[in-house]
Amino acid sequence: MSSYMKKQGSSGKRSAGLTRSKPEPGYHHGELQEALIAASEAILAEQGAEGFTLREAARRAGVSPAAPSHHFGNAQGLLTEVAIRGYDALAEALRAAASGKQGAREKLRAQGLAYVDFALRHPGRFQMMFANKRLVADDARLKQASRAAGHAFETVVAELVGGTAKEAKTAAAAAWSTVHGFAKLALEEKFGSVRNEGGRREIMMTLDQVLNYLWPASGARR
Known part of the structure; x- marks a missing residue:
């Protein structure tokens, strides 16, 4: 999958990476980082990338407006950490599935x-994971996390297709495009509401039908 995603760069260091600083009162260093990441994810879930600001993340975490910059450099640094954790969680979900x-x-x-x-x-x-312009382009950890998520997916596609590496690569591109495109359309509520559990269940039922059409267990379309 990662070979079809936009390149994240190859530098081994983040230009806006973590810097050591004194923790805010009431927080240990690591606890403050976690609080800021949790606050950022809450903002993204509620308002999307457009509603994210460092000041709001700091407010929700209960720290000074300068605290996020001390730990993550800037907004890109904090959002990159969110994206890295997103890829880690996605990779785990794909492997478990x-x-x-x-x-x-x-x-x-x-x-x-x-x-x-x-x-x-x-x-x-999810949307932040693919918002390349909002992330640190040359972050090595981001690139590694993206590749790990892609590897979990590509391994299964290669097992299904067999054949040459080129054929497997083409099949992986087609399969990833299918599920990623469906996910984007679903988030735009093209298949039903995403605002409640019932709507999400309906979307997943539609997806199951689509996937069963494309990749039925029997190997033949029903």
């Missing part, structure tokens, strides 16, 4: 469902 499934088609369908479910449950985080 394929675990215990018999056959590559079942694994791929399970991963497709897990991918969209992740997007629906974490819409702000």
Whole structure:
């Protein structure tokens, strides 16, 4: 998957990376970082990337407006950390979805469902993961996290397709485009409401039908 995503850069250091500073009163250094990340994810979930500001993240975390800059450099640094954790969580979700499934088609369908479910449950985080202009382009950890998520997906696609590496790469691009495109359309409520559990269940049922059409367990379309 990561080979089809926009390149994140190759520098081993973040230009706006973490810097050591004295923690705010009442927080240990690591606790403050976690509080700011949690606040950022809450803002993204509620208001999207457009509603995010460092000042609001600091306010929600109960710290001074300068605190985020002390720990993450700038808004890009903080949002990059959010994106890294998003990729880590997505990779885990994809691996867990394929675990215990018999056959590559079942694994791929399970991963497709897990991918969209992740997007629906974490819409702000999901969209930030692909908002390259809002992130630190040369962050090595971001690139590694993106690759790890992609590897969980590409391994199953290669198992399904077999053949040459080029064929597997083409199939992985097609499969990822399918589930990612569905996720984006779903977040725009093209398949129903994402504002309640009932609406999300309906969307997932539609996705299941789509994936069953594309990759039925029997190997033949019904």
